[in-house]
Amino acid sequence: xxxxxxxxxxxxxxxxxxxxxxxxxxxxxxxxxxxxxxxxxxxxxxxxxxxxxxxxxxxxxxxxxxxxxxxxxxxxxxxxxxxxxxxxxxxxxxxxxxxxxxxxxxxxxxxxxxxxxxxxxxxxxxxxxxxxxxxxxxxxxxxxxxxxxxxxxxxxxxxxxxxxxxxxxxxxxxxxxxxxxxxxxxxxxxxxxxxxxxxxxxxxxxxxxxxxxxxxxxxxxxxxxxxxxxxxxxxxxxxxxxxxxxxxxxxxxxxxxxxxxxxxxxxxxxxxxxxxxxxxxxxxxxxxxxxxxxxxxxxxxxxxxxxxxxxxxxxxxxxxxxxxxxxxxxxxxxxxxxxxxxxxxxxxxxxxxxxxxxxxxxxxxxxxxxxxxxxxxxxxxxxxxxxxxxxxxxxxxxxxxxxxxxxxxxxxxxxxxxxxxxxxxxxxxxxxxxxxxxxxxxxxxxxxxxxxxxxxxxxxxxxxxxxxxxxxxxxxxxxxxxxxxxxxxxxxxxxxxxxxxxxxxxxxxxxxxxxxxxxxxxxxxxxxxxxxxxxxxxxxxxxxxxxxxxxxxxxxxxxxxxxxxxxxxxxxxxxxxxxxxxxxxxxxxxxxxxxxxxxxxxxxxxxxxxxxxxxxxxxxxxxxxxxxxxxxxxxxxxxxxxxxxxxxxxxxxxxxxxxxxxxxxxxx
Numbered sequence: 048x049x050x051x052x053x054x055x056x057x058x059x060x061x062x063x064x065x066x067x068x069x070x071x072x073x074x075x076x077x078x079x080x081x082x083x084x085x086x087x088x089x090x091x092x093x094x095x096x097x098x099x100x101x102x103x104x105x106x107x108x109x110x111x112x113x114x115x116x117x118x119x120x121x122x123x124x125x126x127x128x129x130x131x132x133x134x135x136x137x138x139x140x141x142x143x144x145x146x147x148x149x150x151x152x153x154x155x156x157x158x159x160x161x162x163x164x165x166x167x168x169x170x171x172x173x174x175x176x177x178x179x180x181x182x183x184x185x186x187x188x189x190x191x192x193x194x195x196x197x198x199x200x201x202x203x204x205x206x207x208x209x210x211x212x213x214x215x216x217x218x219x220x221x222x223x224x225x226x227x228x229x230x231x232x233x234x235x236x237x238x239x240x241x242x243x244x245x246x247x248x249x250x251x252x253x254x255x256x257x258x259x260x261x262x263x264x265x266x267x268x269x270x271x272x273x274x275x276x277x278x279x280x281x282x283x284x285x286x287x288x289x290x291x292x293x294x295x296x297x298x299x300x301x302x303x304x305x306x307x308x309x310x311x312x313x314x315x316x317x318x319x320x321x322x323x324x325x326x327x328x329x330x331x332x333x334x335x336x337x338x339x340x341x342x343x344x345x346x347x348x349x350x351x352x353x354x355x356x357x358x359x360x361x362x363x364x365x366x367x368x369x370x371x372x373x374x375x376x377x378x379x380x381x382x383x384x385x386x387x388x389x390x391x392x393x394x395x396x397x398x399x400x401x402x403x404x405x406x407x408x409x410x411x412x413x414x415x416x417x418x419x420x421x422x423x424x425x426x427x428x429x430x431x432x433x434x435x436x437x438x439x440x441x442x443x444x445x446x447x448x449x450x451x452x453x454x455x456x457x458x459x460x461x462x463x464x465x466x467x468x469x470x471x472x473x474x475x476x477x478x479x480x481x482x483x484x485x486x487x488x489x490x491x492x493x494x495x496x497x498x499x500x501x502x503x504x505x506x507x508x509x510x511x512x513x514x515x516x517x518x519x520x521x522x523x524x525x526x527x528x529x530x531x532x533x534x535x536x537x538x539x540x541x542x543x544x545x546x547x548x549x550x551x552x553x554x555x556x557x558x559x560x561x562x563x564x565x566x567x568x569x570x571x572x573x574x575x576x577x578x579x580x581x582x583x584x585x586x587x588x589x590x591x592x593x594x595x596x597x598x599x600x601x602x603x604x605x606x607x608x609x610x611x612x613x614x615x616x617x618x619x620x621x622x623x624x625x626x627x628x629x630x631x632x633x634x635x636x637x638x639x640x641x642x643x644x645x646x647x648x649x650x651x652x653x654x655x656x657x658x659x660x661x662x663x664x665x666x667x668x669x670x671x672x673x674x675x676x677x678x679x680x681x682x683x684x685x686x687x688x689x690x691x692x693x694x695x696x697x698x699x700x701x702x703x704x705x706x707x708x709x710x711x712x713x714x715x
Contacts, residue, residue, distance in 0.1 A: 054152075056096075059092075065190045072176070078134070084141055084142075102146070129169060154191070167179075172578075185210055254457075255446070267339075268504050280536050286364060286488050288360075288514075290399045292471075294404040294407040312353065322389070336375060340370050349381060350365055352378075354379075392516055401478050407451075414476075415479035419481065432527075440464070466512070467488075471486060485513070488511045494539075499572035512525070636700060639697075647709060661682055684700040
């Protein structure tokens with residue numbers, strides 16, 4: 048094989064390192080047996096390098112490819128989604144290692160590695176993922192650089208340093224292209240397999256669902272307010288409204304699921320929205336929500352304005368047409384004080400809000416009718432039930448398991464529960480008393496980050512509350528959890544539970560240490576800025592930015608900006624490279640003596656290569672006797688400073704060289 052086709056040993060080592068770095072982020076979502084295949088392939092490659100084994104024949108390669116493809120097919124159950132394609136790409140990236148014979152094969156494998164690096168952003172999109180992607184890019188580029196070195200070169204650090212310099216020089220151009228290039232959607236916008244959906248709020252609610260969800264500290268969304276912020280007790284982030292109850296589980300009715308119930312932004316304003324009257328101050332805010340694989344959005348009640356891709360349901364929650372498969376941001380204006388359907392409910396809405404499964408929870412039905420007769424008004428009945436909660440109920444993450452008559456058991460026996468128990472029993476009781484009611488689920492509160500001025504809402508803030516319809520007032524929020532644990536609403540879930548329940552929460556150990564907690568908030572804030580300004584840099588944001596920067600979006604403005612900015616960047620890089628190539632001196636005396644030689648060279652007396660300083664002085668003195676004294680003086684000072692380490696001579700040398708001037712026919 049020609050030397051030009053042989054794979055350098057140095058580049059093979061770099062390639063193995065690059066594969067390990069590139070494949071590491073995929074360990075969380077590809078089957079474990081793929082790592083076994085990789086270790087086997089690396090071992091085989093090592094044996095080839097030692098000369099112990101040969102390259103695999105076509106039959107072995109066929110078996111490896113067929114078995115790996117079959118494994119991918121079985122793991123993903125025949126689905127040809129994004130994860131399946133990434134799995135096949137990774138398998139190809141691994142198996143190509145033992146088939147690689149020539150330098151051209153190595154280059155092909157490197158180019159394949161760049162595609163594998165890009166696929167990690169399908170699953171991770173935070174700051175750490177970006178930095179890790181840069182590391183992967185550097186290691187793989189070092190492999191590419193090493194493949195062009197000679198066979199006997201083993202300069203690891205020199206290769207790494209050169210690659211790092213190339214990557215650093217490319218970053219300014221990358222930033223320019225990021226700002227200017229048309230936005231066609233980020234790589235992380237590609238939907239991944241729905242089976243990879245995160246846990247979170249569901250489209251149904253039964254006892255224990257939210258208490259389990261509240262143990263997680265997983266981030267759901269972050270919200271930033273423009274101007275004033277509502278008090279913590281008013282941060283009810285509305286998600287879904289449940290009106291159907293089957294005796295155990297709350298869900299949406301068929302009418303609620305129907306898209307005819309939604310007034311999309313691009314449609315004409317629905318008539319039912321005339322019954323919604325905004326009465327309080329407006330709050331404007333931006334939400335960055337994590338992927339939920341669900342179409343609903345979270346917002347404060349009641350939304351007034353929202354992004355064009357969403358619609359408003361008749362239960363006043365926002366919904367998108369497509370599930371949220373990527374991190375997105377949207378803006379909303381809400382008014383916390385409002386009245387909705389204050390005059391009357393339509394017959395179907397009343398039936399829906401009074402629906403109960405026949406014959407279930409007889410004791411609650413009986414007491415509800417009795418208290419209704421004794422109360423005389425809906426408001427008095429609500430107040431009496433809330434006092435009942437307040438008198439003897441306990442708010443806990445470990446409620447007793449309830450049987451078939453779950454509401455009866457909770458209200459009159461166990462009296463221990465989480466927010467879903469209180470909301471469910473309250474709505475059931477109101478309906479049994481003839482008062483329209485429904486369950487609302489979402490999140491309440493959030494952790495305020497003072498460093499970046501936003502609220503981080505996690506699964507632990509998951510919450511359920513109730514709404515009742517009252518004549519003349521319309522739908523009114525009633526939170527029975529606040530009657531039992533007002534600290535939950537005022538301060539958060541950490542301040543409302545007993546010690547044994549707090550141990551169940553997914554609390555970070557750093558939250559109890561002031562310094563570490565500040566560092567955690569700063570890191571989360573940095574990730575928030577990354578999401579807001581980098582991941583959220585879409586076509587709309589880009590247009591607004593260029594409009595402010597260039598004064599318009601004309602092609603000639605953008606082209607001129609690219610030319611000027613590109614020229615400045617390339618010019619700066621060239622200056623940097625020239626500066627790096629300047630002659631360096633290990634000793635100051637060499638620099639001063641070279642300045643002396645430069646002065647003589649401009650007068651026609653160039654020092655010859657290998658010519659000793661004293662020989663040079665003697666040669667010049669023979670042609671210019673008038674320079675003899677300064678020539679020998681400077682030469683002697685240079686010898687004292689260089690070979691004897693005389694600092695006083697170094698000072699005198701600098702002074703003498705500065706004063707040295709060559710005049711035609713005259714001494715200095």
